Amino acid sequence: MRQDEGLGTLLGYQLQQANLIMGDDARRALEPYGLSPAKLTALLLIRANPGCDQSALGRALSINRSSAMKLVNFLVTAALIERRLGRDLRTNALHLLPGVDERLEAMIAALRGSDRHMSARLTEGERATLLALLRRIGP
Amino acid sequence: MRQDEGLGTLLGYQLQQANLIMGDDARRALEPYGLSPAKLTALLLIRANPGCDQSALGRALSINRSSAMKLVNFLVTAALIERRLGRDLRTNALHLLPGVDERLEAMIAALRGSDRHMSARLTEGERATLLALLRRIGP
DNA sequence: TATTGTTATACTCTATAACTATA
DNA sequence: TATAGTTATAGAGTATAACAATA
Numbered sequence: 001m002r003q004d005e006g007l008g009t010l011l012g013y014q015l016q017q018a019n020l021i022m023g024d025d026a027r028r029a030l031e032p033y034g035l036s037p038a039k040l041t042a043l044l045l046i047r048a049n050p051g052c053d054q055s056a057l058g059r060a061l062s063i064n065r066s067s068a069m070k071l072v073n074f075l076v077t078a079a080l081i082e083r084r085l086g087r088d089l090r091t092n093a094l095h096l097l098p099g100v101d102e103r104l105e106a107m108i109a110a111l112r113g114s115d116r117h118m119s120a121r122l123t124e125g126e127r128a129t130l131l132a133l134l135r136r137i138g139p
Numbered sequence: 140m141r142q143d144e145g146l147g148t149l150l151g152y153q154l155q156q157a158n159l160i161m162g163d164d165a166r167r168a169l170e171p172y173g174l175s176p177a178k179l180t181a182l183l184l185i186r187a188n189p190g191c192d193q194s195a196l197g198r199a200l201s202i203n204r205s206s207a208m209k210l211v212n213f214l215v216t217a218a219l220i221e222r223r224l225g226r227d228l229r230t231n232a233l234h235l236l237p238g239v240d241e242r243l244e245a246m247i248a249a250l251r252g253s254d255r256h257m258s259a260r261l262t263e264g265e266r267a268t269l270l271a272l273l274r275r276i277g278p
Numbered sequence: 279t280a281t282t283g284t285t286a287t288a289c290t291c292t293a294t295a296a297c298t299a300t301a
Numbered sequence: 302t303a304t305a306g307t308t309a310t311a312g313a314g315t316a317t318a319a320c321a322a323t324a
Contacts, residue, residue, distance in 0.1 A: 004183035018276040044143035137157040
């Protein structure tokens, strides 16, 4: 199949392609832990914000309350976090369960390994340049 | 909500963030045409490979035959393409319907507008650098 | 035996809408 | 009246498994 010419000059298209490639590998790297990259991100957010509630987590992940609910349910069922009583009777407070912090370190190491592997064709300087440019994407 | 430190130094994470931002805007830009970026990509592939079959299209998009089937069904129902008789009696040949080529140009213009808007904070040189670096992502 | 299209089914992620309890 | 959690439901996008027709 021939590629469309012009598609390759769109930043959005190249971004999507690179993201698919890295995402697939990241997913593979986290498979032994039973977590997707998105779920690991949620876990890291909860670790950085112990006691946060589901709605705040959802906002940070750009998903709504209902979707955040499902995500939290999964993490609770997987015995990674727990819901404690929050500042309100309406609100619950999310906390990592004991021992999860250590397991998180292993997951991050796996993710970093994947990240390195998929950017192996870039020098350190190029990698830093890429990171800096990506941070400036936006309206 | 505080961000996890370290997450921002992962290429995969920044890639994902940038991709989400650009993808949202691209989706908005194509809304008037009733197409998602992925569906436009399929259309561009069919234009670049007139007479291709569904399985080849699927392979080019990294989706399987069954998913390609659904995609082609959508494009047929939207009166954008048609299935003609292929080289086999098993195979059908995908072709753009008359007039779609012109409409495609408008869609591409909208997409390019979005692309430029979301990379407005980059110089031309930086944009080219980013494109080149993204192309080198991979194992 | 292998390939193409097709259908049925299911899974993931997301959203909307409505409800309950609390504030 | 507004907010947090919850539930039911739906839609997009993907996959697997099976089947028929054709090669």
